[in-house]
Amino acid sequence: MMGSRYENLIASSETFDYEYGGIVFSKEGKGKRLWKKLKYQLVEYHSLPGYLRDNEFILGYYRSEWPLKQVFLSIFSIHNETLNIWTHLIGFFLFLCLTAYTAVRAPSIMDLYSIQHLHDFVRAADLQKIPKDLMSCLPSLPNVSGLPKLKDITTSLSSGDFISSFSGWNVLEVLNNCLRDRFSYADQTDANVLHGVNMVAPMLIQPVTRWPFFAFLGGAMFCLLASSACHLLSCHSENLSYVMLRLDYAGIAALISTSFYPPVYYSFMCNPFFCYLYLGFITILGIGTMIFSLIPEFQKPRFRVFRTTLFFGMGMSGVAPIIHKLVLYHNKPEAIETAQYEVVMGVLYGLGALIYATRIPERWMPGKFDIAGHSHQLFHVLVVAGAYTHYQAGLIYLRWRDSQGC
Structure with missing residues (x-):
């Protein structure tokens, strides 16, 4: 029959x-x-080859050994990897846009921050004692016709209208060309002038280097794109799965390592010894983790907790430079604010790693979270949230060092 x-x-x-x-x-x-039609249908966990068996609590909706064409097209279909792919793919495009925004807009953001410092200065200083040679800077500035008349300068400074007239040109360049020289000839016995110098001098510093910040953005994009590619392509064959898993772990190590670059560099740029000590340590640790990830045995499901612990340990190694930063700059609001962001980032990463390792919530109700809501998807969302939190902290570091230097 x-x-x-x-x-x-x-x-x-x-x-x-x-x-x-x-x-x-x-x-x-x-x-x-x-x-x-039947050959490329989704299958259940017990039908998978050994190399695709990773989470026994996700019971169905697996792709197994599909041709590459069907694998690529499956990015637009529903299966248990769909949200794993898209959560990090959307995150990749988010950080790509943030990188472009930072490259184009970050300098002007820092200029606006400098304008605010100038506004604070003119509000705090005795305007009647500002040196007249400072006012002589005004005719040399662009759009000078839009500035208030000298007889109305006190009112304009107090109201903030004078500051708003600075929009459209580079404050740092103007201050470098004029204010530095004017203040250098000011009467050093005048306490108000000295106060003005202390408040305006930070704005005379050129913008700090951006490479640590862009290194972090590059590491984040590499991690997110590698993760999306891994979840999309690993079902094709054992050899491709072998390659993609290593790329995925390398991306995680890159994200963790480069996340240290902005806080370490901008916190200790005035202390080169500690700056290079911390940067060197995390770089070596990251490279070592990438090399260790190449070991085939490391990929097996029984090492899930060990893998999580290794990456979690990399993240915890950032506690020392954060505490060191707070000791050095305990009176700086920027140090406190960035530390708060970094704690939130650490909590998000740590919570994601804990959920990933414990396979919550699918272990409580196997098969109920196959499509949406399982641990790996929650882990992805928390990683993107943590990286975005770190991006916000990076902007604070740039404003801090651009405006105050060492």
């Missing part, structure tokens, strides 16, 4: 050729079309 059933299926799967009007036509049997 069973044999005749398969014989009928094979017979109906044959391709028939026929001729009409000198043209040969080919017609595919219904059974063959049905076989093609």
Whole structure:
């Protein structure tokens, strides 16, 4: 009975050729079309080959050994990896936009921060004792016709209208060209002038280097893109899965390592010894983790907790420079604010790692979170949130060092 059933299926799967009007036509049997359809259906966990078995609490909706064409097209279909792919793919495009925004807009953001410092200065200083040679800077500035008249300068400074007239040109360049020289000839016995110098001098510093910040953004994008590619392509074959998993772990190590670059560099740029000590340590640790990730045994499911602990340990190594920063700059509001962001980032990363390692919530209700809501998806969301929190802290570091230097 069973044999005749398969014989009928094979017979109906044959391709028939026929001729009409000198043209040969080919017609595919219904059974063959049905076989093609069934061949690329989603399967259950117990039907998977060993290298695809990772989470026994996700029971269904797996892709298994599909051709590359179907694998790529599956990015637009529903299966248990769909949200894993898109959570980090959307995160990648988010950080790509943030990188472009930072490259184009960050300098002007820092200029606006400098304007605020100038506004604070003119509000705090005794305007009647500001040196007249400072006012002589005004005719040399662009758009000088839009500035208030000298007789109305006190009112304008107090109201903030004078500061708003600075929009449209580079404050740092103007201050470098004029205010530095004017203050250098000011009467150093005048306490109000000295106060003005102390408040305006930070604005005379050129913008700090951006490479640590862009290194972090690059590491974040590499991690997110590698993760999306891994979840999309690993079901194709064992060899490709082997490669993609290593790329995924390398991306995680890159994200953790480069996340240290902005806080370490901008916190200790005035202390080169500690700056290079911390940067060197985390770089070596990150490279070591990448090399260790190449070991085949490291990929097996029984090392899930060990992998999580290793990456968690990398993250915890950032506690020392944060505490050191707070000791050095305990009176700086920027140090406190960035530390708060970094604590939030650490909590998000740590919570994500804990959820990933414990496989919550699918272990409580196997099969109920196959499509949406399982631990790996929650882990992805928390990683993107943590990286974005770190981006916000990075902007504070740039404003801090651009405006105050060492």
